[in-house]
Amino acid sequence: MLHFIKRIGYLILFYYLFINQVIASGDRYESDNNMNTATLIQLYDPDTGDQFDIFEIIQQHNMFDEDDEDWFIIDVSTDVSYMIEVIPDIQTGYKCDPFIEIYESDGVTLIKKVDQNLEGKKETIDWLSDYRGIVYARVGQCNPDNVQGCAAKYGANTNYKIILSKTSAGGFGYISGTILSCQTDMDFNKLKINTSYQGKEYAKASIIPTCKYLITVEEGSYLLNAFIDTVNIYSQQVEVKALQVSNINITASSEHKIKGDINNNKRIDIEDVILLLYHVSK
């Protein structure tokens, strides 16, 4: 019996790996040109808000059916630069002449469009997001009936891959933002904000009494930290891009809870470890 189940399993695996790829004519992500059935592509964990350092997500699509268009959902953060590339396959996508559009969450309001009318060549959108949450991207081809000079073709050899990625770059970038829960009469000498990597400090913030801060730092990826006295009250991974400002607000008050400080004694100690083990064992 076990042998039989294994064989069935192998057959199913074989079907998905090979047969399904060969005979599929539409897209497994979105088969009916409808934004409501588009698949989510996410670059951060929507539950925790943690940024994954997965820099790109790739999906394979094609323009098999006439008037085919592909929708997908991107879950974006504010003030993060994204790049969407649509790259026709060299072997099987040379007839593909795509455009890319980004829409607001209603799927109607156009944010940005790119179409260079290049058959078999990639299209790229660089986009600095003002949004947090869901936006839509639509990839299609021009309609020869409506657009002069449009030579769009459908059917075979219209395969393309779509790549969503966060972007980077050389030189220095900036981090600025508001310190939330801060009062203008608080003792700013006790508050310190810096960027670090592997324990080494790479920049310190200028903090002004209007509860704003500004950091100049080399392009790269760091931990953004805030301390009151010497207690670490905030840590967040941040990417700094050359010639660009990352806006990050920091919650900092003397009442700020320290991560891992289960007994609220303003420090992490053996009592917190015992409490953690106690909760885990329950």
Place this chain on the structure above:
Amino acid sequence: MKMSLKILFSKIVFFALISIATTVWAGPLEQMEIPSSPNPVGSGARALGMGGAFIAVADDATAASWNPAGIAQLPKSEFSVVGKYMLRSEDKSLTNALNDDLSENIRDFSLNYFSAAINIPSPINNMVFSVNYQQQYDFFREWHMIVNFENVSGEVSYDMIQEGELYALGLAYGLQMTPDLFIGFTFNIWEDVLSENEWTQKHVQHARIQLGPNTGLSKAIKNETYQFSGYNFNLGAIWKATEYFKLGMVIKTPFKANLNLHQSVRTETLFPDFPDANQFYSDVREHEYHLRMPLSYGFGIAYRLLDHRLTLSADMYRTHWNQFEMELNDGSRVSPISGQDMNIADINPTTWLKFGMQYDIPLESEMLHLRSGIFYDPAPAERSSDDYWGISLGSGITTNQFAIDGAYQIRFGNDVGGSLLEGLEFSQDVIEHQVIVSMVYYL
């Protein structure tokens, strides 16, 4: 309890994976920019006049750089020297740029190649040793731009100057195995010999950022010096298949080079309204990185016709840029091209295609040569290569005692370099003009 341990374990695995992921690309970004053709090209006006399609031709002392088997074809000992004048124009396009003119012109005159080849007389097999000094890469680039910030009020000016060259001293040996088969190798020593094998980058950046009613001013300077050293081989063979038809092949071995990086960084963040908030940061760093230089290899054909007066040649040359990596101090490996971790970087090999011709016109006691060529010279970039194309023209005259050759080459690429400054819709149109003059003295 059993279930809780399972959850605890899965959480540990999850956070371990996240922490591995977050080590990617962490700390300051390390990226290397090679404005010249990154493909390991050869030298000389003869070869470049033929569009660089020289692997199967390789019949002068510059052969040590194209195909070391070719030096075994030298009938005499000879000295050669090659000079190069380069004008590179980069016309940039950038979101929110405030200066109208984003074009830069870089000029450089340099020693491109020098060699001394000694022919060992032999009644049976030709044998040649040579010492060569070749410019491999140049790093000349300047950027000057002023950009409006997208998400806050303010602007930033950025000036970057990059200078330097990498040279390799080559010790070459070529041997005629049979009347039709030639083999050879060049041992390349990438060290400070006649000049320092290094390049420098200087970044100066000033910004004004408005935070509510308050103005923040930022000044930042970073100076970097990269010193490069290492060793590798060029291995080659040429086969005269017929009286008219030759085949050539060359392999340039991968190698692990030392890359010492000296960095000094200074930043000032100032608020004129609140001097107490001013921050100053400075740091001096020394890094000992390793660069794994990629494998490259090429094949060429040459065909002579019209009573040997016309030579047609074609080369295909492939470089495995996906193997090009920088090992940082913490053991992480990044792509020098994009600065991304090697597990994420998507750099593809490039294939260089070259076609050339030479027509010989006999004069009274000299030979006049006319040359031309075209080539496709892609540069590695994240996800897809940048396309560069080129045309060359050349001419020369050869006597019993000397040869003088000149060549002009134009290399251009449109909408390239997007991965240099991502997030700002950056791209540039590049046009590079080169004039190369070679002089050969036969002993």
